[in-house]
Amino acid sequence: MATHREASFLTTGKFIDPTPAPEEAAHPEVGATSAPLKSAAFFIGAYCKDYNEDFMLCKEENNDPAHCLKEGRKVTRCAMDLITKLRENCEKEWEAHYKCLEKHNQHYYACRKPERTFNECVFSKLKLEKVIPDAAGTPIHLREKTIYN
Amino acid sequence: MSTIPQQELPRPGGFPEIRYKRYIPKVGPSGLVLFSGITLMCTFGLYRTGQGNLERRELEREKVWSRIHLIPLLQAEADRDTYRREVAAKQREAEIMKNHKGWKAGESVYNSDRYAPKPYVVLP
Numbered sequence: 001m002a003t004h005r006e007a008s009f010l011t012t013g014k015f016i017d018p019t020p021a022p023e024e025a026a027h028p029e030v031g032a033t034s035a036p037l038k039s040a041a042f043f044i045g046a047y048c049k050d051y052n053e054d055f056m057l058c059k060e061e062n063n064d065p066a067h068c069l070k071e072g073r074k075v076t077r078c079a080m081d082l083i084t085k086l087r088e089n090c091e092k093e094w095e096a097h098y099k100c101l102e103k104h105n106q107h108y109y110a111c112r113k114p115e116r117t118f119n120e121c122v123f124s125k126l127k128l129e130k131v132i133p134d135a136a137g138t139p140i141h142l143r144e145k146t147i148y149n
Numbered sequence: 150m151s152t153i154p155q156q157e158l159p160r161p162g163g164f165p166e167i168r169y170k171r172y173i174p175k176v177g178p179s180g181l182v183l184f185s186g187i188t189l190m191c192t193f194g195l196y197r198t199g200q201g202n203l204e205r206r207e208l209e210r211e212k213v214w215s216r217i218h219l220i221p222l223l224q225a226e227a228d229r230d231t232y233r234r235e236v237a238a239k240q241r242e243a244e245i246m247k248n249h250k251g252w253k254a255g256e257s258v259y260n261s262d263r264y265a266p267k268p269y270v271v272l273p
Contacts, residue, residue: 015270019237029226055221056220069228132207
């Protein structure tokens with residue numbers, strides 16, 4: 001056990017660049033951790049489809065970070081917009097689901113019950129649906145009997 | 150005159166039967182039942198394994214798509230940070246090399262317009 005230094009060299013502060021962002025790259029960030037994002041991933045994908053695809057096409061055009069700043073801002077703004085809406089409408093259900101994900105190693109299959117209530121809430125309030133592309137048979141999140149649960 | 154030689158003969162009434170067979174009582178189900186039962190159990194187990202494999206494939210697809218949906222968001226955030234660091238590094242370089250004529254700060258070492266990520270990390 002390393003007791004005399006940090007576990008990661010990234011947390012030592014050496015790699016922090018304190019220079020403030022230039023105007024064209026300054027934008028507030030989403031600030032959500034992995035579990036809430038994973039919980040809302042399919043809704044982000046559905047709600048921000050146009051912005052996301054636009055951004056990815058831009059990145060394919062040119063991989064330079066300076067090239068797609070505008071599209072990137074739109075993507076972030078859209079996700080922040082959705083997060084505000086989710087918190088206004090389904091905060092309790094969302095929290096239940098992402099806390100369950102945190103507890104179960106972020107496996108979706110371990111948290112189907114809170115996921116169902118969350119999905120129903122989002123569908124009734126925001127008209128967003130979780131769709132897994134190219135799913136074989138009944139989509140896995142809608143199956144009643146599963147082997148892994 | 151000839152005498153009939155006396156030979157060894159079985160005792161009167163004959164010898165009792167020699168017990169050479171195994172006399173084991175029949176216990177438990179027959180071989181056929183055991184064999185077919187084990188076959189059934191194995192078939193069921195293999196079937197469940199197959200169903201589980203198919204289900205795992207779907208779970209994997211779900212996970213992959215959740216990440217695909219998040220890529221633009223995370224990439225946009227990372228891009229802004231990279232851009233900020235690159236601009237800062239370029240400014241520092243220009244400040245250090247301001248007395249050298251003909252030095253272009255942040256010039257690529259490659260003779261190409263294509264973006265190449267910096268192969269080193271700049272510590273400010």
